[in-house]
Amino acid sequence: MTKSNITKLAGIVLLSIFMLLVPVFVKNDYYMLVINRLLINIVIVLGLNFITGLTGQMNLGTAGIFALGAYTSALLSKNLGISPWLGMLAAVCMGLLIGVGLGFPSLRIKGVYLSLTTIGFAEVVRLLCANLNDVTGGTQGLRQIPPFSVFGFKFNTQQSVYYLFLVIALIAFFIACRITYSKWGRVFKSLRDNVEAVEMCGVNIASVKIKAFTLAAVFGSIGGSMYAHYMGYMNPSTFNTDLSANFVIMLMVGGIGSVVGNVVGAVIVTALPEVLRFLGTYYQLVFATIIVLGAIFLPNGWGDGIRRLYRWIRKKCVGQKTQEGGAENE
Amino acid sequence: MKKTRLTAFVLAFCMALSLAGCNGSPTDSSGAASAQASAGSGAASSGDTIKIGLIAMLTGANPLNGLRMQQAVQLAVDEYNDKGGLLGKKVQLLTEDDQTLQDMAVTCANKLISEGVVGIVGPHRSTNAMAIEQVVASAGVPTLTGGTTPKISQLNNKFLFRCRASDAVFAEVAAQYAVEKLGAKKVGMFYNNDEFGTGGNEVAKAYCQKAGVEYVAEGHNTNDKDFTGQIMKMKNAKVDAVLIWTHDPELAIHARQIKDLGLNAKVISSPGITMPQVIEMCKPEQIEGWYGVTDFVSTSTVDVTKTFIKNFEAKYKVPAELYSASYYGAAVSLLEAIKTAGSTDRTKVRDALAATKDLQVPVGTMTTDSTNDMVHEVHVAKMVNAEPVYQETVKLQ
Numbered sequence: 014m015t016k017s018n019i020t021k022l023a024g025i026v027l028l029s030i031f032m033l034l035v036p037v038f039v040k041n042d043y044y045m046l047v048i049n050r051l052l053i054n055i056v057i058v059l060g061l062n063f064i065t066g067l068t069g070q071m072n073l074g075t076a077g078i079f080a081l082g083a084y085t086s087a088l089l090s091k092n093l094g095i096s097p098w099l100g101m102l103a104a105v106c107m108g109l110l111i112g113v114g115l116g117f118p119s120l121r122i123k124g125v126y127l128s129l130t131t132i133g134f135a136e137v138v139r140l141l142c143a144n145l146n147d148v149t150g151g152t153q154g155l156r157q158i159p160p161f162s163v164f165g166f167k168f169n170t171q172q173s174v175y176y177l178f179l180v181i182a183l184i185a186f187f188i189a190c191r192i193t194y195s196k197w198g199r200v201f202k203s204l205r206d207n208v209e210a211v212e213m214c215g216v217n218i219a220s221v222k223i224k225a226f227t228l229a230a231v232f233g234s235i236g237g238s239m240y241a242h243y244m245g246y247m248n249p250s251t252f253n254t255d256l257s258a259n260f261v262i263m264l265m266v267g268g269i270g271s272v273v274g275n276v277v278g279a280v281i282v283t284a285l286p287e288v289l290r291f292l293g294t295y296y297q298l299v300f301a302t303i304i305v306l307g308a309i310f311l312p313n314g315w316g317d318g319i320r321r322l323y324r325w326i327r328k329k330c331v332g333q334k335t336q337e338g339g340a341e342n343e
Numbered sequence: 344m345k346k347t348r349l350t351a352f353v354l355a356f357c358m359a360l361s362l363a364g365c366n367g368s369p370t371d372s373s374g375a376a377s378a379q380a381s382a383g384s385g386a387a388s389s390g391d392t393i394k395i396g397l398i399a400m401l402t403g404a405n406p407l408n409g410l411r412m413q414q415a416v417q418l419a420v421d422e423y424n425d426k427g428g429l430l431g432k433k434v435q436l437l438t439e440d441d442q443t444l445q446d447m448a449v450t451c452a453n454k455l456i457s458e459g460v461v462g463i464v465g466p467h468r469s470t471n472a473m474a475i476e477q478v479v480a481s482a483g484v485p486t487l488t489g490g491t492t493p494k495i496s497q498l499n500n501k502f503l504f505r506c507r508a509s510d511a512v513f514a515e516v517a518a519q520y521a522v523e524k525l526g527a528k529k530v531g532m533f534y535n536n537d538e539f540g541t542g543g544n545e546v547a548k549a550y551c552q553k554a555g556v557e558y559v560a561e562g563h564n565t566n567d568k569d570f571t572g573q574i575m576k577m578k579n580a581k582v583d584a585v586l587i588w589t590h591d592p593e594l595a596i597h598a599r600q601i602k603d604l605g606l607n608a609k610v611i612s613s614p615g616i617t618m619p620q621v622i623e624m625c626k627p628e629q630i631e632g633w634y635g636v637t638d639f640v641s642t643s644t645v646d647v648t649k650t651f652i653k654n655f656e657a658k659y660k661v662p663a664e665l666y667s668a669s670y671y672g673a674a675v676s677l678l679e680a681i682k683t684a685g686s687t688d689r690t691k692v693r694d695a696l697a698a699t700k701d702l703q704v705p706v707g708t709m710t711t712d713s714t715n716d717m718v719h720e721v722h723v724a725k726m727v728n729a730e731p732v733y734q735e736t737v738k739l740q
Contacts, residue, residue, distance in 0.1 A: 043453040248470045
């Protein structure tokens with residue numbers, strides 16, 4: 014085992030201990046709520062990264078995916094009395110359907126037109142949820158959605174939900190990592206950079222794009238299912254275009270295409286407004302300014318900024334020796 | 344590169360300015376204090392102040408409404424503090440912004456609860472109130488919302504109170520006024536086919552059946568532009584009074600067509616007609632003599648309301664309106680409940696709120712019933728020269 018591997022392992026162990034101990038130190042329900050919302054956002058942004066980050070297809074319809082996942086899971090478990098886990102499974106199937114359904118039109122349209130189509134999709138979903146009164150509860154929303162449970166143990170405290178969501182988010186993170194650094198991930202990236210060249214190499218572009226859409230939709234639907242069973246109540250006004258834009262902002266702030274960047278972006282966009290709440294009515298203004306400043310000075314995202322800072326610190330501390338190590342880590 | 348630097352500089356300047364503005368504004372100091380207080384324990388009544396929370400939409404789609412809510416609740420708090428506070432302590436208001444979003448409302452409620460507020464005023468939207476319903480119930484924090492959907496009464500939540508009249512009350516008062524005061528023998532109803540309209544129609548129909556008055560109803564949809572068919576049917580039915588239960592744009596079109604088609608009946612409308620946005624869409628002669636049922640009339644002759652309007656305008660230099668009047672009342676009832684309970688124990692305050700009886704607030708008299716609805720009366724205003732003029736307050740039996 015090389016030295017850098019040991020450092021890495023130690024880092025992972027420390028991080029896991031830290032993550033496991035969060036609820037022990039954070040007794041305040043408000044902080045736990047923000048952390049749990051953060052974990053949901055991480056799952057969704059990791060999915061969005063496949064299509065918008067890696068493949069470069071601007072998807073502004075995440076709210077629609079999120080809503081369909083949430084409503085599928087919530088309605089099935091509430092009305093048919095099935096376990097929320099099966100509801101989540103149904104949400105995954107819904108994600109597959111959306112992925113194929115959205116992926117096909119995306120084969121023929123690009124750029125702004127694709128963005129408009131995805132916005133249209135999200136709005137259609139929202140309006141359906143608002144107007145199918147008998148099924149979705151209409152604008153008054155859906156109440157008493159059962160929480161997740163395992164063998165009679167209900168995840169109904171902020172702390173227990175944290176552990177559940179942490180596990181889901183970690184699984185999502187590892188899947189995202191594996192896919193990004195696999196053949197799929199590389200094809201996704203090449204599609205963003207030069208479609209013609211990829212086609213020349215004999216890659217089936219249609220199937221790749223649909224794969225990317227499907228991954229985004231499945232992650233988004235899982236996020237929706239988590240949200241529904243966590244909140245216990247939802248109404249269609251939540252799933253508006255602002256929400257879709259918010260996910261894209263998370264992606265951009267963290268660093269487009271980077272899995273770690275996704276996590277960083279979700280953390281910043283979810284937690285920063287809460288941190289800034291002490292500013293009273295000005296917090297939104299300050300938050301927006303910080304984000305724009307970030308976009309100017311850290312065009313590759315805050316994730317990249319943190320990595321550069323880390324390297325710089327290491328260089329200062331260890332000096333010449335890490336030159337090789339740094340190269341290895343890239 | 345120069346451009347980038349310039350943009351960055353301008354943005355940084357903006358931020359610095361907003362920070363400075365934040366420190367200067369007196370209403371926001373409570374927000375800053377709340378952040379420091381958040382490190383404290385979660386128990387209510389800790390320290391030498393009594394904290395009450397407000398969830399308002401200070402940013403997002405309706406920031407002005409949220410600002411009025413905050414101003415009104417702050418006014419109530421200041422009035423109590425000027426009189427020496429409550430239980431020998433000063434009252435402190437902690438305001439959180441929910442952006443009119445459901446999950447933000449849940450976040451705000453959790454934040455306020457962890458900061459140890461005795462009770463929460465807001466959120467305004469019914470849907471947001473339903474989103475935080477479970478949170479406040481499990482934490483046991485009395486909460487006063489201004490959402491008007493009748494569904495809130497069916498939640499059976501001990502801790503969620505409603506500080507305005509329910510939509511059902513409005514419709515029943517309108518029908519009652521038509522029959523009892525205007526002496527209508529045959530009542531017509533134009534209703535929107537959505538939840539608001541059909542809800543109103545059901546209530547008015549039930550009232551007329553009970554009162555033994557003939558009742559005719561005609562439905563329409565949101566975004567309909569022509570109501571000639573419905574109005575002519577109503578004309579042929581020879582109604583004495585007609586109720587209109589719909590939203591702002593449809594209401595304005597009704598006003599024009601009823602005048603044009605010559606439907607001679609007394610008109611009583613849903614609250615929209617007393618609001619500036621609808622009045623501006625209509626010509627004064629079209630709505631002359633119309634009646635509207637509403638929470639709040641600026642020309643009210645009730646003493647409490649008159650005093651509130653005067654104080655609010657003196658303090659903030661803007662006219663009082665629906666939002667400020669409703670939430671001033673909510674704040675007063677919460678503070679009175681703390682006083683009556685003689686304690687900041689949340690359950691005791693809840694019990695005191697549940698026992699509220701004949702408390703005069705700008706939107707009417709508050710008496711809590713078994714479903715935690717506090718207001719059971721609304722005001723009737725008559726449109727005179729495009730100005731709602733207070734007629735009387737109608738209480739449901």
